Amino acid sequence: MNARPTDGTVKSDETLFEILGALRERDGGRVTTVAEEVGVSKSTVHRHFATLRKHGFVVKDGSTYELSLKFLDVGGYVREQNPLYKRIKPTVRTIAEETGEFVSFLVEQEGRGVYLYSERGSEGVQNDVRIGRHVLLHQSAAGKAILASLDPDRVPRIVAEHGLPPRTPETVTDEAELYEELETVRDRGYAYARGDHTKGLWGVGVPVHNPDGDVAGGLIVAGPTHRMRGDWFEDELPEYLKGVVKEFELNMSYS
Amino acid sequence: MNARPTDGTVKSDETLFEILGALRERDGGRVTTVAEEVGVSKSTVHRHFATLRKHGFVVKDGSTYELSLKFLDVGGYVREQNPLYKRIKPTVRTIAEETGEFVSFLVEQEGRGVYLYSERGSEGVQNDVRIGRHVLLHQSAAGKAILASLDPDRVPRIVAEHGLPPRTPETVTDEAELYEELETVRDRGYAYARGDHTKGLWGVGVPVHNPDGDVAGGLIVAGPTHRMRGDWFEDELPEYLKGVVKEFELNMSYS
Missing domain, CATH: 1.10.10.10 (Winged helix-like DNA-binding domain superfamily/Winged helix DNA-binding domain)
Structure with a gap:
């Protein structure tokens, strides 16, 4: 037939x-x-x-x-189905206000990342990130933060399905190198992008967990290289982000 | 077959x-x-x-x-196809900051309204308006502002296609009454909602025009009845909105 x-x-x-x-x-x-x-x-x-x-x-x-715009209607419905979407909006806004940079919340869907919500701070770059836009997880600091928090069995399956294509010359494309980087991310609790996704755009990504301990998504703060440097980039920004996310996760647990 | x-x-x-x-x-x-x-x-x-x-x-x-979330991806693409979407975002934000209320930009698509972008000011109500959500034009102040600015031939065709169903007891459901109201809207340049869409939520809607003079959408500021009253609601807010939109339209024309 x-x-x-x-x-x-x-x-x-x-x-x-x-x-x-x-x-x-x-x-x-x-x-x-x-x-x-x-x-x-x-x-x-x-x-x-x-x-x-x-x-x-x-x-x-x-x-x-x-x-x-019916697609936006259905898409808006799907976004609101995500239990974290409404909860994380004020947190994304606060980070954008306090850092002045571009902030986005990424979730994983069938092994790829989807930008669910973004805010630009006062100096934030005009990023090409549009809500609903898909990205391969290894090309993004928030994506690497998610990968490092997933059940370790899933990562090779995601790599097998989507590959490790480069987006810029900085994207990690070697499987062993990715696993090594994820190990570091797991240890210190945050991931870096140094132009992995967009040339000249550096960022810090941290995982966000559900009350059950599973990873729910990743938050990223990204800015131009001239602002993402020194103690701010190496230490203060990652610690600030980890603190904000810890507080968010605690609020989720007790509500 | x-x-x-x-x-x-x-x-x-x-x-x-x-x-x-x-x-x-x-x-x-x-x-x-x-x-x-x-x-x-x-x-x-x-x-x-x-x-x-x-x-x-x-x-x-x-x-x-x-x-x-693929629907959000396609929907985000469709939204960005709208020539006004990116342009009007800062204006919506400014109005939300300056009024403290809920502000939304509505566009017309095949005779219905679609919420394209919203911002809540510091006191703004938690509205049920989600991006992409559809509304019948006669049920909304922004929708009535659009109807009043459309080619007059189109309005009866829209009414014939979608009818004038009520959403609340305040919704205008009589065709002659609607046309009379639209005449007033045309004269003074703004429309009121007094619980037409949501009980207890009053708002002011103004049309936004393209440089060619066609209506591109409608802006609405909405809040609870206890703040939407007196000179503020009858005079200051409509005049403020008309001024902001006039400036927006002028900036569009000269860029």
Whole structure:
């Protein structure tokens, strides 16, 4: 049967996701261009558009179809499902105010990191980090803080699934080197990024734990190299962050 | 052909959206419960889950499937496509700081309002407004400000499509009454909500225009009735908001 590819997925869904991908890549599109790009008939694209529009996931502007804010609606719901999201917002704000830098809370989802909430302090860099954006854990200080706190069995499985591709020349790409770094992170309780994710952007990441002791996410403070240096970067900022997170975790435990 | 319902949609997509809806309603679910709820076979649900998971839209936790943060990723992309989103953030923040209240920027999408960005000032109410959340325009002060600024031909079409259902006893539900109110809004440049959307929450909404003069969205400041009263509510707050928006529009025009 046509609708059953051998990998157990649904062929029509695959077409749907290709159409969504084409709309995202091109910031919207007409039936004809999307049909050409996806390699299906115009009538097929037309029917998928009709269904997507009926459910509010695309909007039509003239003869152009675009992804709609329904994704933000569903995404906002998913974010609020995360038990830490509402709790950690004031903490992220406080850190942004007190450090003046860019602060973000990252959570792990199927072996990758997702930026759940960010705040910029008064001097904070205009980062390219958008809520919902995905990052590979080894490319981020918050991600390395999460990796170091996960069940040690899971880390090689995550590496096997996602690999260790570089994002900059500073990204750790060697498995043994990563494990050694995670050992250090485990010992001292925080991780560094020295341009691992974005050239010129250095940061400190600390794990955040649930009351049951499992890691719930990672907090990162990041700034330009000229401010992330000396005692501040080597000592004061990591200790400050560990203290704030410890207090957050204690408040979670007793409420 | 099975895959072509008479309304021009795709039957398999309809099933997919029903599955997504069931996951959202139940905060996740197993194959068996979702199959029962949607009224399709377990193998059908299984194959849709496999496809959704392959594309990152659901995650699996044990034998439970949940909507994933991929929706937030796509939603964040859609939000940034809005030309005003990044521009208006500092303005929303300033208003929240200066009024101390809850401030939100609402945009219109296919005749409904979507909350694109919100900030709470120091005294701001814990509103139930989440980013991406939809609202009917006639139920909101920002929505009425938008309606009053739209091409007058569009308003009856929006009313015909979405109706004027009440959200509280204060919501305007009579078409003639709405048009009369919109006339007043057009004259003075701002709209009131007096519990139209949420009991006890009063607010002022003003339209925000693109450089081409079209309405781009509406800003609302809302607070509890005991603070939204007297000269502040009747005069100072609306004039302050109109001034801030005028400045924002001028900055947009000259940049």
